[in-house]
Amino acid sequence: MLDFISKGGPILWVIMALSVVALAIIIERLLYLRRISIDEEKLFLRIKTSLMEEHYSEALAICDQNVSPFSALLKVGIENRNQPEYLQRELLKDAAAMESINLxxxxxxxGTISNISTLLGLLGTVTGTMKAFGVLGKFGAVSDPSALxxxxxxxxxxxxxxxVVAIPVIMFYNYFASKVNYIITRLETQVNSLVDLISTYAGESSANTAEKPAKEG
Incomplete structure (x- = not known):
């Protein structure tokens, strides 16, 4: 195996180093996507129940227990529940943009490794061919093929x-890109739903709290 690798020259070592980096990124992204995968409907229902009962600390604790972009948006919305709707919407959009960076x-x-690996393979082809032709140019007709x-x-x-490096890296890149685009699209569409949820239940709670002293007086 080492003999095979040594025959590839220094360019192959660079390609192998890139493959190690790509493998580390792929494993980290797979674990990350697995970690943030949650039942959004169930989480949404739990948060809704907590807001209806005015248990805001409990709602925030639920968000902290679920590490996902969706729970991060929920937390931002709950923390800014007393802000006007337009400001809540802007804050949630900013939070969604930050989550997209993590995604x-x-x-x-x-993407860079997939392109560079292909180009390095082509470069190795060129340098190897030049080396073979260099032997022919130096010795003319070569009777011993091993010289080439x-x-x-x-x-x-x-x-x-x-x-070998570029093909699987491209496949994983396309998989991750489609997965990330789906999650980002979901986050963008959930902003309005979250604003409505928080405004409905947190807003009602604030209104009821404000009415109580007036009735007592």
Whole structure:
């Protein structure tokens, strides 16, 4: 195996280093997506029940227990429940933008690695071919094919190495990109629902609290 790798030359080592980085990003993103995967309907119902009962601390605790972009938006909305609706909407949009940054973390690096791996494979093909032709230019007709083996091996191995890294990285990149786009779209559509939820129940609670002293007087 080491002999095979050594025949690929320094370019193959660079490709292998990029594959390690890509693997680390892929594993981290898979674990992240798994961690933020929650039952949104169930969480929404629990928060709604807490708001109806004016248990705001409990609602915030539920958000803290569920690490996801959706629960992060809920927390921002609950913390700013006394703000005007237009301000709540802006704050939630800002929170959704911040969550999208976390969701997209690592994706530009994956896209870059997929492109660079292919180009490095092509570069290895060129340098290996140049090395083979260099042997022919130096010795003319070569009776021993093994003299060309080093250059040809480097050309073929780096080409294969670049493709072996680039193909799965592109597949994971497209998977993560589609998953992230879906979550971001969901967050954008949930802003209005969250504002309505918080304004309805938190707003009613504030109104009832304000009416009580007036009735007593």
């Amino acid at each position: 997209e973390r690592g994706l530009p690096a994956l 083996a080093s250059g040809v091996a480097e050309a073929l191995i780096t080409t294969v190495g670049g493709l």
